[in-house]
Amino acid sequence: MNPEDQTPQAPLQSPVDDGAAPLDVGLGGDAARISELEAKVAELTDASLRAQADAQNARRRADEEVAKARKYAVEAFADSLLPVKDSLEAAIGTPGAAVEQVLEGVHATLRQLGAALERNKVNQIAPPAGTKFDPHQHQAISMVPADQEANTIVTVLQKGYLIADRVLRPALVTVSAPK
Numbered sequence: 489m490n491p492e493d494q495t496p497q498a499p500l501q502s503p504v505d506d507g508a509a510p511l512d513v514g515l516g517g518d519a520a521r522i523s524e525l526e527a528k529v530a531e532l533t534d535a536s537l538r539a540q541a542d543a544q545n546a547r548r549r550a551d552e553e554v555a556k557a558r559k560y561a562v563e564a565f566a567d568s569l570l571p572v573k574d575s576l577e578a579a580i581g582t583p584g585a586a587v588e589q590v591l592e593g594v595h596a597t598l599r600q601l602g603a604a605l606e607r608n609k610v611n612q613i614a615p616p617a618g619t620k621f622d623p624h625q626h627q628a629i630s631m632v633p634a635d636q637e638a639n640t641i642v643t644v645l646q647k648g649y650l651i652a653d654r655v656l657r658p659a660l661v662t663v664s665a666p667k
Contacts, residue, residue: 568604572597605649613648613659615641625650627658634664 575597579590605611613625619641621628625648626641634642641661648659 565604565608568607569601572600572604575600609652610656611650613650613655614644615659615661617641617643621661621663625655625658626661628663629660631663631665633667636664638664638666640664 575593579585579593579597582589585593615622615626617640618636621639621641627648629645632642634640636642640663642664643662644659645662646660649656
């Protein structure tokens, strides 16, 4: 093949054409274009580092909030129990009180305690006789013959309690035996 017969070829271009001027990295390179790209890389690197720092700070703040919530979760409950403690201390502080006064104080204290539990979503499980036995909320202690439908509650030996919808302690019950 004769060198004179060859047609001049176009300069090599990048297979990816991003619309930017081609880089000429030869001896007389386009210094302005390189400076521009270096500035853009620095800007994007800075933005990336700032975004990472923001994400890390948000994660740290969220972790701190969760830790505070766990640490002070019982605060409202404890605050609602303080009047109950005060009432019990007042009862102990009056040693010469009549039995009727003490009993009246105990009833008032029990009402305070019940109100405190209700405010904190602690509800009692005290099913009436004849209620169908529910193994999720009741614990059968024994089965007794009774004049009612089988597997229904005869008596409640100890009340159970729920926190919201979760069983804290099941009610201890006796259940009617099948006939």
